Amino acid sequence: MDIVVLCGGNSTEREVSISSGYNVCQALREKNHNAILMDVFFGMDNCDIFETSKSTYDVTKEKDYIKSLSTKVKETEEKRKSFFGNNVIEICKKADIVFLALHGKNGEDGKCQAAFDLYGIKYTGSGHLASAMGMDKAVTKQIFMSKGVPTAKSVWVKKGEDTDLNRLNMSLPLVVKACNGGSSVGVVLVKDEKDYQNAVEECFKYDNEILIEDFIEGREFSIGVLNGKALPIVEIIPREGWYDYENKYKDGATTHVCPANLSDELTEKMQQVAVDACDAIGCSLCSRADVMMDKAGNMFCLEVNTLPGMTSTSLIPDEARAIGVDYPSLCNKIVELSLNKYK
Incomplete structure (x- = not known):
């Protein structure tokens, strides 16, 4: 099968995604699939990549090239409004399926999935709604509680709202988390009261909403x-x-x-x-x-x-x-x- 392994992106988990994608692409080629590695944010110029990749394709070379683009993410974000890179949609349409090796915002949060649904592109993993809910820790908590899934006590706080622990009825030790993040980016364990406010400020750098959760020892x-x-x-x-x-x-x-x-x-x-x-x-x-x-x-x-x-x-x-x-x-x-x- 012709398979696009989609990785990279512009999230804080870009490097993790590239690593996942590289491993997956190599593995699928071992299984005799015509798999290629593509950065969702930068794309590629060759729309006919599947024709040439059948016989010769260097996954390591492509991975190294994608990693070299990481320094250009911020600059590219400032220059253009669209998320998908050059020819991404066109190449994904040609594939039998897209293997999503994306992590973090714009890849794991349902946005890519929703776009692919509209374009009729087949992809691996959960659909757009489950992806969006699973990415948002606060929404996940609400669903867990409504469905009877045991979970740690927590409080959902938006930027500008009161974070005083006494008024929130929370106590140390606890964990402060950005609501939309992964790979433990924007997650801070707090055991001492003097570190609490810094943890809140740190997590608000990643998201406008945070979760203050009991630390389960x-x-x-x-x-x-x-x-x-x-x-x-x-x-x-x-x-x-x-x-x-x-x-x-x-x-x-x-x-x-x-x-x-x-x-x-x-x-x-x-x-x-x-x-x-x-x-x-x-x-x-x-x-x-x-x-x-x-x-x-x-x-x-x-x-x-x-x-x-x-x-x-x-x-x-x-x-x-x-x-x-x-x-x-x-x-x-x-x-x-x-x-x-x-x-």
Whole structure:
């Protein structure tokens, strides 16, 4: 099949997206697909790329070129109003399907998905509405509470509103999060009152709305959900600190234990929480739920991810390997399941 692996963009997670896209593109070519890597924000000049990429195509060279454009993102944003780069829509229309390896704003938040729906372009992952709701942590929380998905206590605050903890009935320790962000960008753990206001200001740099959430002390887990079924649970154990951006993407910074060391009863319960959380948002095909469990065994779903990372340190590939599905086969499975939704 002719497949566009779409990556890059103009979000704070651009580099993560390029890494995911590179891995996916290589994997799909291993499965004999005519896959190409394209930056959604910069595009490419060659509209007939699929003709030449059948025989010769250097994924590493294209990845390096896309990475070299990262320094031009801000300058390009100032010069043009449109998001999609040169020939992006035209090339995506020619593809059998687009594999979305996008992360963060404009790629993971439903905007690309909605545009592709209107253009009749097939793509992997959840639809535009689930993507938009899953990206917004405050909206996700409201849905969790209405659907009975266990989640940490939190308060949704817009810029300019009162952030006094006493009046918000919140207490330390807590986590301050930009509502629309991912990869732990715009997320600050606060244990000391003197750091609270700085954390609020830092998160408002990324979004006009923030979530002030109870810090759940305990063990952290992630559960992939593939086609409505939970994958084996992975426990995330950072060597230092907590599971922030650096620990997520720095090789060796975090230990992933999969399957997690849990009793059968707790495993089944946590997998059901993950399935319920993804179902509540309306996620389809491949998604991921992040769950904390305190010392008493209480579980709290923090959020869902509608386009899970596919980097060398990402969690979904770990979980798939635990059931004997290697990385190229996982990518191929996501493509197959995604095409099925269009039948």
